[in-house]
Amino acid sequence: MLKKTSTFIIKFLQIPIMSKLPNVTTSIFTVMSKMAAEYNAINLSQGFPNFPVDEKLTDIVARLAKENVHQYTPVTGYPPLMNQITKLLFNSYKRSVNPDIELLVTAGATQGIFTSILALIKENDEVIMLDPSFDSYESPILLCKAKPIRIALNDDYTPNWEIIEKACSIKTRMIIINNPHNPTGKILSDSDFIQLEKLLSKYPDLLVLSDEVYEYITYEEKHISAHTKSFLLDRCIMVSSFGKSFHITGWKIGYTVAPEHLMIEIKKVHQFLVFSVNSISQIALSEYLNIVDTNLLGKFYQEKRDYFQKLLQNSRFELKPCEGTYFQVASYANISNEDDVTFCKNLIINHGVAAIPISTFYSDHKDQKLIRFCFAKDDSTLESAAKKLCEI
Template sequence: MSEIKSKLPHIGTSVFSVMSKMAAQYNAINLSQGFPNFPVAPELIENYQQVIKGDYNQYMPMPGAPRLLTEIGQKVEKHYGRKVNPETEILVTAGATQAIFTAIQAVIHPGDEAIVLDPSYDCYAPTVELAGGKPIHINMEPDFSVDWNKVEDAISKDTKLLIVNNPHNPGGTVFSEKDIQAIEQIMERHPHLYLLSDEVYEFIHFEEKHISINSRKAIRERAFITSSFGKTFHVTGWKIGYLVAPKALMDEVKKIHQYIVFSVNSTSQQTLANYLPQADLSDLGSFYQKKRDFFRELMKNSRFELLDCQGTYFQVARYSEISDKSDVDFATELTQKHGVAVIPVSGFNKDKHDDHLIRFCFAKDEDTIIKATEKLCKI
């Protein structure tokens, strides 16, 4: 049998899978992969139990359950003041990753370029490559801010897409009004450019308020905006998210979506349709801010330098006072020797540059945070 020719020859197992496997192997506390370990809202579980007993076991319509699409539209209008047509401008997806994949496939053709801001979530660049495009990686500043002049300098006639993530994983930063204005100016000066705004942590922001592209009339008609129910409701295993885009863009996305998954899990969709009207999303930021502050307070006597965290449920830390090892080697040592698994930030960089930073996930219950920080403070 002939050997298959890889479409992604340089891609191996993701750093998230590697560190979670290592955490299990060494029985370490897993602060690496970004998933909560505490119960979800009891009302959501009750809704799910009722749906399971009902007759929601067959395919939902390709774009999503009609009631869920309507509820999403109302959510977008309530929080961002944008009126969207549920039938033509919203798509329920199998997680935000599938939304990102499908949007990129819709807009990138062979030879096109897409700008990716590193450190970046690991699905962006490979998806661009699978579409025959070329990812153009621009490194963020050491504090995870963006030099928008560098971004604009990288735009060519072949650049079709700018990919941004706000709030930012792994950096924990949130775009300011100045950042959003810079994006608007870039889009205005380059009318051939589309925007993919990954906003899966949209409700997890603290001192700095998240500004959604949904609220920006000047550019949202050329933007794909992704959201995640998994992140918002602590149900990452449900793998359900959605995409918002104007009809002209969504029509192309749906053509591809129907041949990837066609439709998304019926029981999850019906459950979320029932639950969304009663869910208070305004409390999510304060919920995670308490966890962030709890983690930071317990870490104040450690030798780690905690960077500013304005959003997401990740805390980045510098370990220069502890070790001069690479972040990959240090993360491995933390897992194997000290019993706490983390993510090395260089894994988010195309050039693998290493600033001696690691990422903790604080979306954990208090007992887990206490046990983990006790170990970390002894290092």
């Protein structure tokens, strides 16, 4: 007797998913870095250094790799590192911090920002962002079902406090400041902090998230840290980055400082997001902070800024002031009428240099014919890039 066989084709239906971030696409940094690789262009777009890390630090890591340092550290951070951070904060800003209740080691500054917003912002809250703003701010706000209120800085990249105040209401829970500022390299002034203090006096429930990842990369003048302002200490979350300071961006390690009543909530989210941060990097940095002088970082990068500016002085680009960070904003208005995204793509394809269009940092994609170069590169890279840029 023949067996009758039947073929069944099972078709799986795609289950529709409502995206929580429907407007988020591939970041401009990824787009430009990918294009730079495809066209073998010099990558001055993404903000990562291409020169060697301090040998003192890599020697520490090499030694530690063979030691018993590969298991979980405490959730809040490796205690000797946390003690070193408290010393760093006191030496830098004369601020005394209790590491047990006010400090958290994070998997990079981005995680510190994300965790803080997720912990402290609730549905229907409003959060003020100052454009041009870094792209990691908005997404956690949206994931909280809160509302980002994006306010453009003035054309000289100073905050317009009159407009900021008008945007505030009883729904406003947080304002994010970035100082020194990415992408513009601007630092806040004393008058800015006076205006911020007035704003906080008017809105007693308003918190401040101060992104200070470039705090040690400043030039003619040091930035004014939120750590130095007594009126902020009970209402501010400060975010810092070892990755930026010591050009170890791939380590993804930073730290967050906040008053105890806020840090309690931040730690709750942190323990379920990452639990604890990479052990060997924490232990290595706890040793390295004993021997490194953060005061020399500004001088190191200022030499690079000045050299890059000198290399471009005969170009058709107009270089804007750079007070901090390792980014140089430049106008190409004398070169092309193209929008900045198109200009940056053509810059890669036709001239072999990658940059970032500034319009992508604005909610309305405000286009002022400005682009951002990263000068955290070795001299030969800067020279090669400048040669191409001066030929345009």
